[in-house]
Amino acid sequence: MENSKSSYVKIINEICAEEGIKLSSYSYDWAFCLRKDQKRAFILGYQFGLNPSSVQQVCNDKNIASEVLKEEDIPSVYHACFMAPSMLQYTGGKGSWKALLAELEKGTLVCKDNYGTGGNLVFKVRTQAELEKAASDIYKSSEAMAVCRYEDIQSEYRLVVLDGEIRLAFSKIRPSLTGDGVSTVGKLLAEAIAKGQIHSFLVPNEVELSKVPEKGKTYLLNWKHNLGQGASALTLSIPDLEEELVSLVKKTAKALGIRFASIDMIKTEAGWKVLEVNAGVMMEHFASSGEKQYITAKAIYRDAILKMFEG
Structure with missing residues (x-):
């Protein structure tokens, strides 16, 4: 657009x-x-003229932002930084593959453009081949790759904060299908697309088209929660938010010294964690979803x- x-x-x-x-x-x-x-x-x-430029840059750097939150003992998803080979002159020249493979041996990873937004150049990595493909794609357009552990996310929320006050909260609902015990994912997906419930261009390549979901079971079409990747926003009542969540969001904004931001929070078995902090407050998909949201x-x-x- x-x-x-x-x-x-x-x-x-x-x-x-x-x-x-x-x-x-x-x-x-x-x-x-x-x-x-x-x-x-x-x-x-x-980016609005409310945040100092240095604060904007810190928040937009997934590794640095997570380092700050770690120092402040704020539960968050830690993002390690691996520089592109062209940047080795600034990092000591030891290379990254040994450390990356060691991390991969511990379990599934998520590799991202360290400065990226919107779920672009974000890869779930389970094998060395997937790691090499992710790194190759990311380094084509970015000098740094952020790597974090894959989290089993129960819920993901986005909260917009302005001067310490939460002004908007919504959960990100991933697109899904409901099995009937007979139809394949491909058939269910075709029916959903024909009804206008799902946009075909938002369906990722890794969808298991031949799989037959059990009757009544939910089949998620995407592991990402990004609105630009097909997820929808469900507005939440701010007074009804969990105290733990509200406290973490406000502590995060204060720790980073940011006035206007959208903060992505995830809930796992371990509780709430900060996923990312966005100094650029983008509400395009939210505002376009209805008059009330606008x-x-x-x-x-x-x-x-x-x-x-x-x-």
Whole structure:
């Protein structure tokens, strides 16, 4: 989708018009300059002018962010950093394969672009061949690969935080099929696509099309929880969130010194953990899923914009 046609750009334009803010757009609506009362503020992508640039970079680096949270004793998914071969001159030149294979022997890994978003260049790795393929693909466009242990996730939530207050919480529901004990995944999937329940372009290649799920059993189509990978958002009541979850989210924002962020949390058998912290607050898929969601996202972005002109 073109930036200019996105819900996000529409929201930015509406807010500025309603608040008497002069808006200039650059680079195909990827950057904006906002002017009001002799003050000027910028939005770049999904980065608002509320977080220091160094904090943005720390949060966008999966390894560094997890190191900070580890130091603060905040339960989180640790992401180790493995630099591309072209960067060995900065890391001592010892290489990474021995350490990577040692980690793989302990169990399934997840390999990611250390700076990536949206579930792109994220691979579940169980074998050396899969590890080599993941590393090759990631290093084609990134100088660093983040590696973490694969977690058996019971629930994944995204929480949007603005100045220490949780403004939005939703669970990410992965696309799935329900078995009838007779039909293959391929047949169930074809029926779901024909009914418009699932988009064919969001179905990953590893789906077991010949498998016959038991009657009443849920078959998940994707191990990833990203909205851009087919998951849907179920809005949650903030007052009803678990105290442990709320506490961890607020501690995470404080530890990283970030004012405006979306924080991804996962629940496992061990309890709640921080998965990732996003300094860029993207609510495109959420805002596009319904009128109520659009209004919610707009209210959050409005407050973020107005805060840029305070002080």
